[in-house]
Every structure is written in structure tokens, then in C-alpha cells.
Amino acid sequence: MISDLASFFATYEENWASWWPQLLPAIWVTIKLTAASFLLALAIGFLLALGKLSRNRLLRAFATGYVELARGIPALAILFILYFGLLPVGIVLDAFVAGFIGLGMSGGGYFAEVFRAGILAVHKGQREAAASVGMTPFTSFRWIILPQAMRVILPPMMNLFISLLKDTSLCSLITAPELMLRAKDLAMMSFLPMHLFVLAGALYFLLAWPMSLLARHFERRMRRGYRAG
Amino acid sequence: MAALLRVDDLYKDFAGLKVLKGVSMTLERGHKTAIIGPSGCGKSTLLRCINYMETPTAGHIHLDGELFGETQNGGKYQRMSEKQLARQRSQVGMVFQGFYLWPHLNARDNVAIAPMKVRGMEKRAAYELADAMLEKVHMSHKRDEFPERLSGGQQQRVAIARALAQQPKLMLFDEPTSALDPELVGEVLKVIQELAAEGISMVLVTHEVRFARQVADHVIFLGDGVVVEEGAPDQVIGAPKHERLRSFLKQILEH
Numbered sequence A: 001m002i003s004d005l006a007s008f009f010a011t012y013e014e015n016w017a018s019w020w021p022q023l024l025p026a027i028w029v030t031i032k033l034t035a036a037s038f039l040l041a042l043a044i045g046f047l048l049a050l051g052k053l054s055r056n057r058l059l060r061a062f063a064t065g066y067v068e069l070a071r072g073i074p075a076l077a078i079l080f081i082l083y084f085g086l087l088p089v090g091i092v093l094d095a096f097v098a099g100f101i102g103l104g105m106s107g108g109g110y111f112a113e114v115f116r117a118g119i120l121a122v123h124k125g126q127r128e129a130a131a132s133v134g135m136t137p138f139t140s141f142r143w144i145i146l147p148q149a150m151r152v153i154l155p156p157m158m159n160l161f162i163s164l165l166k167d168t169s170l171c172s173l174i175t176a177p178e179l180m181l182r183a184k185d186l187a188m189m190s191f192l193p194m195h196l197f198v199l200a201g202a203l204y205f206l207l208a209w210p211m212s213l214l215a216r217h218f219e220r221r222m223r224r225g226y227r228a229g
Numbered sequence B: 001m002a003a004l005l006r007v008d009d010l011y012k013d014f015a016g017l018k019v020l021k022g023v024s025m026t027l028e029r030g031h032k033t034a035i036i037g038p039s040g041c042g043k044s045t046l047l048r049c050i051n052y053m054e055t056p057t058a059g060h061i062h063l064d065g066e067l068f069g070e071t072q073n074g075g076k077y078q079r080m081s082e083k084q085l086a087r088q089r090s091q092v093g094m095v096f097q098g099f100y101l102w103p104h105l106n107a108r109d110n111v112a113i114a115p116m117k118v119r120g121m122e123k124r125a126a127y128e129l130a131d132a133m134l135e136k137v138h139m140s141h142k143r144d145e146f147p148e149r150l151s152g153g154q155q156q157r158v159a160i161a162r163a164l165a166q167q168p169k170l171m172l173f174d175e176p177t178s179a180l181d182p183e184l185v186g187e188v189l190k191v192i193q194e195l196a197a198e199g200i201s202m203v204l205v206t207h208e209v210r211f212a213r214q215v216a217d218h219v220i221f222l223g224d225g226v227v228v229e230e231g232a233p234d235q236v237i238g239a240p241k242h243e244r245l246r247s248f249l250k251q252i253l254e255h
């Protein structure tokens, strides 16, 4: 048993020199995919939240419809639609581009709810006080509402970030050259699927771990209230 | 010269509930009007209509001779844009029952942020102004504290400083001491009295009838959305004519 374990790890040592140079750029692609789709999801989510809170009925209906769709459709289906589905109409997207747009569009629906909840968590008296000193709705939102909403938004936002990081592995199915795809290729070539998928899992974990620490830090800070900040 | 504030025949409905049913009042510069009345009679609604926090169902507001919250085109009135409204609101300071200090800003920033972001003042000038306003409400020593660390009375004083920093033509107070523990009421009333003595124009909604009698030069008793009785404090509070006002005063002074 112990010798089995030792030989399991020994295999990593033997292959590390050939695996690592292939995995490292793939990790980099995963990070870039995460960052790009996060920014897109953030922007979409923010606009949708404003739409859902808007007084304009059309905007509200659009935002609500989008959120429902984004939550009901698997991210993978969106990726396939963007990457394969658009081919017949002559739109050829790069796998990376299709990947981050698809994940961003899908994630945007979740981010919208987080933003909306955060903005609604700010007491309406806060907005009234801002209006009473002559702030325009924009100034009030920027300097009074958003800073308070962010404290509520940050922890769930970090959690969504972590989900997004893990969901980038879906992009392997549209051949984006990211970590999961590389791990799968290496697994097929080396006939060592256990080794490579365990390694891939560990690498994802190492990327996500600092984020969840940070999320927990923000959660604690929020519970301690404003003074601590 | 036109009165500082003129409220003409104001009506306000909330989804069919008639809250204000034709309220008029005027306030001259430097004068103080106190509004008293039972809970739910529309005092807050009246005050909130004055700075268009609520849009009146009918009636008009003039501040310093200027139509407030609306633009007039021929005979037609139209609510102004949020931007225009914001500019007008900056002439009116408002103090809320619930203080509503901004919890992410310390006392000084609570006071300085509007001068900076609304009037575009430089940070240094805004802080100087904020410090002067905090001095006025005797809160200089707490200027770096966040609201959470201040008592209710201290929070309300900072909120008053915040409103004063707009250098408003008119101050509106909506039951500024109702949310306070009894031992903290005095410090806030003292500040308001000092402002009154300075000649700041104000409309004050309050349950502190004795205080109203001291600082106000005019008292309005609002009952069920209409002005039931008004006049000099000694007359309205000292010698009420209407039975409703008499029983209201009796009830309130017993506590």
C-alpha cells in the first residue's frame, strides 16, 4: 500500500519535466479565461442589476428575462452555440474568445442577482439623505450606495469568481487550450489518466484556494461592521 | 420681496390614501415654523413634499420666489429632471428622524462629501468647511469617528452639520429627537436652538411641544392632512382654540 503510494508519486517525478512545460502555459490560459470572463460577467451583471432596478418597464423585463435564461441554460450549451452553432452562419470564433464570452454571458445572470441584492440591502434612508444634500442619482450611487453595497456584494462575488474559475474547464470541450484540455491530452498520450486528472484538480484547487481565503476575510470584515474597515 | 418658502394648496395621495388635503403655508427669511400633530397626520409627508422627496399630487412649492421641483411651460407644470432637482435640493437642508449618516464615511467625510461631489469644492476647502460645521454642533472632537461609534445624539448632530454644510437657505427637521434616548434629546435641541438664534430659517416637525414654543415664531397644528389651527406659539400652544388640538396637547404634555 505504502509502496503503491510511493510509486504513484514517483511517476510524477519521472514525468514532471515533460508535463510541466505543457501545463504551465495552459494554467496561464485558464487564468486569462477566468479573468476575461469575470470582467465580462461583472459588466453584464452590473448592467442587468441596474436594468432590474430601473423604473423603465422594458429594461426591467429585458433584464429579468436575461437572468432567467442565463440561469436556466447550461454554460456548456452557450459555449457550444457560440463555438459550433455560429459556424453555419459564417461566424468563426476563436475558442478562447467563444469561451470567455460564453462564460461571461452565463455568469452575468448570476452576478446580476448578487449586485441587485447588494444594492437593495442599502437602506432607502441612505439614498434619501444623499438626495437631500443635492446629490444627483449618479453621484449618490457612486459615492453613497455602491460603497455600502460592495460590502454585501464582495463575498458572494468572490464565490462566483471561484465557480467561474472552475467552469473554465468546460472550455476544454470547445478546444480552448486551457488546463483541463492539456491534462486530458497528456492523460491520453501517457496512459496515466489518474495522475493527470488528480494533478489538474490540485492545480485548480491551488488557484481557487487564495480566493476562498479572501472571500472569507471579506465575510468576516462585513460581519464586524464598518468600523473595522 | 417674496417669502422664502411658499406652499400652495398641497395635496398628496398614496395609492388612493389621501394624506395631505390642501395645505398652505409661508415662511419668511429667518423665521421658524414648528409643525405639530398626531402620528400619521401627514407631517413627514408635508416636509418631504417641500423638498420634493415626494412629488405632490397637486399644489406647488416656491423657494425664494422660484418654483421648486417643477418647471412651468405656459400653464403646464412638469416635474423637473433629477439633475435640476438635485441643484434645487442643495438649497434645502434636511434632518431625518433616523439620522441616516453614511456608515462608510467618518463624521468629517459625512459632512465634506456633498461640498466636494455636489459643489466641486477642493478637498482642503471642504474639510475646512466640514470642521467649521462640526464645531457648530460641538462635534469637532469626534470628527474622525465613524457613525457606528457615535451615540444617537452625536449622530444627529453630525447629520445637522452635514445639512448645514450645504449652506442651505432653509432647514427642514423631521422629528430630529424622536429616535433618541431621553437623556440625549437635550444636546440636539440645544444645537437647533443655537441655529435658530443665528437666524437660520427652519421648518421643524416635532413632538417636543415645549421646545417648539421656545424656538418657533409660528406653530401649525396639522390634523388629518389639513391645517387645523395655526398662529403664534403662545396662542396655539398656550391657548388652543380647537378641541382636537387641546386633547392632543393634553395627551402629549402628560408624558
Ligand SMILES: Nc1ncnc2c1ncn2[C@@H]1O[C@H](COP(=O)(O)OP(=O)(O)OP(=O)(O)O)[C@@H](O)[C@H]1O
Pocket (backbone or CB within 6 Å): B014, B017, B019, B037, B038, B039, B040, B041, B042, B043, B044, B045, B046
Ligand atoms: N410612501 C408611502 N406610501 C404609502 N403610504 C405612505 C407613505 N408615506 C406615508 N404614508 C402614509 O401617509 C400617512 C401620513 O404619514 P406621515 O409619515 O406623513 O405621518 P406623520 O405625521 O409624519 O406621522 P409620525 O408622527 O408618525 O411621523 C400615514 O398613514 C402613512 O402610512
Ligand SMILES: [Mg+2]
Pocket (backbone or CB within 6 Å): B043, B044, B045, B174, B175
Ligand atoms: Mg413623521
